[in-house]
Amino acid sequence: MSQDDGATRMVSLPTGERVLPPVPGSGTGLLGQPAPPAEHPPVQGLAVVVGSRPVSAYTELTLEAPDIAEAARPGQFVAFAVGGPTSAMLLRRSIAIAGVGGGRFSVVVSAKAAGSTWLAGLRPGDEVDVVGPLGRPFPLPPPGTPALLVGGGYGAAALVGLGGLLRSRGHEVAAVVGAGDEDRLCSVEDLSAVAAPFVVTTDDGSAGRAGRVTGPVAELVSGAGVVYACGPMPMLAAVAQLATDRGVPSWVAVEESMACGVGVCMTCVLPVVGADGRSRFARSCTDGPVFAGDRVRFADVGTLPPDLLGADAMTLAHTPAGEGETP
Ligand SMILES: Cc1cc2nc3c(=O)[nH]c(=O)nc-3n(C[C@H](O)[C@H](O)[C@H](O)COP(=O)(O)OP(=O)(O)OC[C@H]3O[C@@H](n4cnc5c(N)ncnc54)[C@H](O)[C@@H]3O)c2cc1C
Ligand code: FES
Numbered sequence: 001m002s003q004d005d006g007a008t009r010m011v012s013l014p015t016g017e018r019v020l021p022p023v024p025g026s027g028t029g030l031l032g033q034p035a036p037p038a039e040h041p042p043v044q045g046l047a048v049v050v051g052s053r054p055v056s057a058y059t060e061l062t063l064e065a066p067d068i069a070e071a072a073r074p075g076q077f078v079a080f081a082v083g084g085p086t087s088a089m090l091l092r093r094s095i096a097i098a099g100v101g102g103g104r105f106s107v108v109v110s111a112k113a114a115g116s117t118w119l120a121g122l123r124p125g126d127e128v129d130v131v132g133p134l135g136r137p138f139p140l141p142p143p144g145t146p147a148l149l150v151g152g153g154y155g156a157a158a159l160v161g162l163g164g165l166l167r168s169r170g171h172e173v174a175a176v177v178g179a180g181d182e183d184r185l186c187s188v189e190d191l192s193a194v195a196a197p198f199v200v201t202t203d204d205g206s207a208g209r210a211g212r213v214t215g216p217v218a219e220l221v222s223g224a225g226v227v228y229a230c231g232p233m234p235m236l237a238a239v240a241q242l243a244t245d246r247g248v249p250s251w252v253a254v255e256e257s258m259a260c261g262v263g264v265c266m267t268c269v270l271p272v273v274g275a276d277g278r279s280r281f282a283r284s285c286t287d288g289p290v291f292a293g294d295r296v297r298f299a300d301v302g303t304l305p306p307d308l309l310g311a312d313a314m315t316l317a318h319t320p321a322g323e324g325e326t327p
Pocket of ligand 1 (some may be wrong): 075091092093094095097107108109110111112113114115116117154157243254255256257258259267289
């Protein structure tokens, strides 16, 4: 099958997201509030691949799926069944939505192991079973708030739609995009079109400034009223800390391993401070993947902290949180 070279470039995003009021989190002393749930429930169906093109070390897929594309908001993701109808790969692969438009959505896939390699090998005309949009979108800041976007590796793709949406609403947008090396940079063109200043970093100095994103973030964060970040967990922890230290609220889109993707299995939990100031295990698939950066207990991710033992640590539905539910 021939490749459609990404004829549909997807950076437009629907409007209508709820804007959070400029109120710090519910008397907890934290800067961020829990992210509100998405407006639209996810749907499952077959999506047709209409475009596949290499983007640096990654593959950008464009898929026809009007129900998902119309409901999707920046920060949300989809979950693909992988390997075909007779596949032994039971778990879906979660992939961030990079853009939507015209009944289509796009994703950027990094071929790592079996599932993502199968996804990256899809060609125009192929059909794939997909559920989405999943998770909570990035809350938008009050009008006039300058935003700093920070993307690491393919995580930058999840910020493209957000950057365009913020600009369309009149926000100043700055961005820092980083990766290990030039080949693993992502969405540089799309984000540089909506952000100024726009800074690229690579760990090995093969493109942009040598070093991590945290260098330019430390320089730019004081001029921001809100920070949005998507990328590897250590990067999210560092960026959230920089923002919190300067009194700037941040939103991070985490990438925890997911099994069910719909809130049932508790595979994806991580310790998060709830709206009432108490920590609980939050499901990154349904309570996230977007969390307020200063609410995620990054140092305790992957551990069982003593204060989170027992059933109460999982009683999300009974949390007297803002927006009526969950951390
Ligand atoms: C919200 C979110 C957004 C993401 N966005 C992107 C993206 O934009 N681009 C991208 O390339 N990747 C993305 N990923 C990662 C992606 O879902 C895959 O995990 C990754 O590509 C590796 O998949 P694989 O099939 O190559 O690896 P494999 O090793 O074949 O499979 C990994 C699978 O096993 C699951 N898994 C791993 N450990 C556990 C565990 N302890 N318990 C249960 N299940 C486990 C993973 O969730 C995944 O489904 C995202 C993940 C999340 C959660
Ligand atoms: S992946 Fe199953 S609860 Fe989140």
